[in-house]
Amino acid sequence: MTGTFYEVFENGREEVTLSSQKKTTFCASYLEVRMFNVGSGEAILLTLPGRKSAWVIDCGCHHNEALGEALAGYLNDEGIKLKGIVLSHPHFDHGGAIETLVQKAPLASTVTYCRSRDEYFWPPKPWIKTLNTELNAMNAALKKIVVEQNGMERVDLGKGVQARMYSGKRVSGGYTAIFMHVRYKAARLLFTGDVSCGYEEKLLKDSLGYEFRADVLKVTHHGSSSGTSNKLVCAVDPGIAIASTGHDAGHRLERGPLKRLGGRPGDREVLETRVDGDIILQTDGSSSKGRVLYYVDKEDPGRFAAAAEAKTVALDSINRASGGPAGCGKDC
Template sequence: MKSKKKLQRILLPLALTLILIGIGVAVWLAASGAGKNRHAEIKDAANTNFPLRVDFVDVGQGDGILIRCGNETIVIDGGERDYAGAFVAYLRNEKVSDISCYIASHPHNDHIGAAPAVFSAFNVHMLMTTAFSELNTPTNVSYEELLTAVEAERDCEVLFVKAGDTFTFGELSLQIFAPVSESTNHNDMSIVVKATYGDVSFLFTGDAEFESEQAMLDAGFDLRADVLKVGHHGSSSSTTPAFFRAVDPAAAVISCGKDNVYGHPHREVLQMFENAGISVYRTDRDGTVTICSDGVDLFVRRSY
């Protein structure tokens, strides 16, 4: 009897310890995502009939992005003023009438030059922009025209967003990661937004450069995304190795003009994607790039 009790005294704690270790390992595996491929699979799209559809419209040297999820339509930028007609025509051709939210990433002509034309062509229900302090307020024509266009738009809610804000549009959730703080470099005032639908997410970075990328890393945001809209047209002033590792994308989209004078995208950025085996889509070579999702996988279509 005595030895049986002794055995129990040894075995019971041992069994409990093993159970606790087992639970610990299970929790760690779940938290780290080990054993499961986090990334959505990328396939060619036979059609674009999916609940989430993101068009990276070819607007030359600039950004123009159309996001549709259910009944919600979100537009980010639209390219230079010279491309405004083509961008509006693209949206009309896609049967856009109302825009739930227009995100003006930052006040440069290659992003918001087309904004006044978008506001006059469609009913825009919300504008997301950034607040600038008085001395840092942009003075360029594109920004002033955007403000005039917004004033003329009835019932357009204007939101000055900042890092940490979150929004929901139907089944699409938006998390704002930047700007974290004010910068006199207006590229670093770009609104950086992660859009998530089901298991897939896209990170739209505007022209955010090193300073903003570091601020997002320091803020500890979950930057991971399946698709990265590469910052600043693939310039080497964006996409630091640390930022790239944190996003850990499966696919990258670069919006830039054919033979642009800036040499975008820069070789070192392309090299980083190539070394990591990331699929890169470019509006200068692929034309408008459409990435759709059912919330699980990604389906890509190029216009060229």
């Protein structure tokens, strides 16, 4: 293990050293998140404790066939079966590789497919039609879960891991996406898609009474200034933030979200694929005094970087774009 163990709490994290006995217990029961460096896209693998089955949370980039084949190869090599797919929203950079993935990956006996009832899905774009055909033809039973607008679905991911999938309503023509709040013992992780601050704020308001607090936040819209509002940061209060970033406009981590995430007390470096390569987080869900144990590692340039034609760059070589709507910075 070359990474670092942290205790993660509201708004921060602290490095810890584990006894070899605790390490053994941890390794026997961890949930793993791998955010792959795929350039201008997003592909996250959530491997359940025991490493026999996994869910993908979005899977797409500019080289979808190569990415789908590479991820299927990875699952084969690791002996992991694909058990579920979450498409946060129907954009090619988030779902384009799923078609190849379901053709080539080892599948669980039933594969669950979650999506929202987003008007982008209708009329379906050609690649979504093909994806539907592949899903219906795959060599496994298919269970579909459609999250209604302003709805919430509780989904048992397996092996003691649960998720709540939220879908909000469109705000002034912007994007919508499923927010997926994952729970494993004391651990909480929030995955978002590509949305704007207005959508985030409306979803939080309409979902009053539900808890969005999480140790880990997947930053919205690749780190664009138009997302990851102050209100979202306050509601989640993450100790770790991760972003899937590329080099082109629309897939960059910009100054606004960095400030909103890092400009508050606590050590909250934002990990991003463009700099760190694959981001690997593991947690056994154990906690002590409100602090949850995580292991954080990176793989540079990333397992599928070649397939996705993605690279990593030095942090100090990035000239961050600024801007973004003033509304994102509204007080908590």
